[in-house]
Amino acid sequence: MENNLGNLYKNFGISEKDLTRAKKIETDLKETFDKLDEIKLYNQMKVLNAMQKAKLSDIHFGTSSGYGYNDIGRDKVEEVFANVFNTEDALVRPSIVNGTHALSICLNSQLMPGDTMLAITGKPYDTLDEVIGIIDAPLSLSQYGIKYKQVDLINNGDFDFENIKKNIIQDSSIKMIYIQRSKGYSTRKSLEVNQIGEVIKFVKEIKKDLIVMVDNCYGEFLTYGEPTDVGADIMAGSLIKNPGGGISITGGYIVGKKDLVERASQKLTCASIGKECGLTFGTNRANMQGLFLAPTVVNGALKGAIFLAKLFEEDGYKVFPASSDERSDIIQAVSFETKEEIIAFCKAIQLASPVDSFVVPEPWDMPGYDDEVIMAAGCFVQGSSIELSADAPIRKPYTVYFQGGLTYEHSKLGAMMAYNFVKDL
């Protein structure tokens, strides 16, 4: 049979010239991609070891009913997560509805009235505004008398050690140090695990009983370790991002010190129940299979993000991070001059999708976000941003955030189409 690849690409508006350029970019990126493959290998071995150590077995993929007492699958999944993240315990549940919920549970379970949370990576992800009380909400932490303080990053990505220290020394009510690893909807650098390790050591030397919490969304399997390997006490993320490998259909995880995870579980369920109840609705197998595939899926998504960075960067567009930068999450930001460019970008991503490729994304008022947001996501799992997706708040600077792709090939297609759509405006 003939190789008709060129024709298949033509259906997506990709020309021979585009393909030649893509080849050249891949050649230029070879060294970077080789390094990422080393990281993938490391994480694949780590996950496999974690599963074998926990003696994961076919019997753990069943389901229970009612209270879910003695749900051995649920306990096993949590043991595997604790092994992967090198923590004493884990809470991995389909009843954690998303990343925001996982983070909210951590905050609400560790902080008590009179305590202060100190965010040291600037303002947290938008959906936490109401959780914290940065925007008024009846059940915000602030309504319970929990205070919030913030130290911004300096130089767009370094910790402001001096101000962090000043705050901890001057305010004895500070109980928690909050770190967001990924940039989220901002154009700062994402924090590297080593950097997080340094600041944790620094704050613990000032006051050793501070609880350090990390929002690890989008950061899993990016490098040779996770924030919990360098001293984070409690950490949370979403299963429909990196650690679900595109296979998990819902859920979030919380990992960390045993007593902290126990408190989190009592917030998720209630004081008398904690981790002991709660069905997993048959999600255990998918969560384990997803976790097993996650290092490979993250690797593909990351290569796609770097490919896209290079494609736009060579043409003089502002991209964060640059194609040659170290990465600590899978998000690729590109800034444009106009709203039309981000909309064209998102339309291209939607057209490249395996699901709902025939619908046209439009900006809308999404729950939890302050500005209108446009989202392109033709995903097998709704809203799954480990799958090829792009989103942008409609505000200046017009920055679009591109992420995911269950395979590198798909992520690359999305990148090429987005580029062509923006250029054809």
Ligand SMILES: *Cc1c(COP(=O)(O)O)cnc(C)c1O
């Ligand atoms: C995705 C994300 C979250 C949580 O978002 P959900 O959509 O609720 O899962 C929180 N923080 C960061 C940095 C994120 O990227």
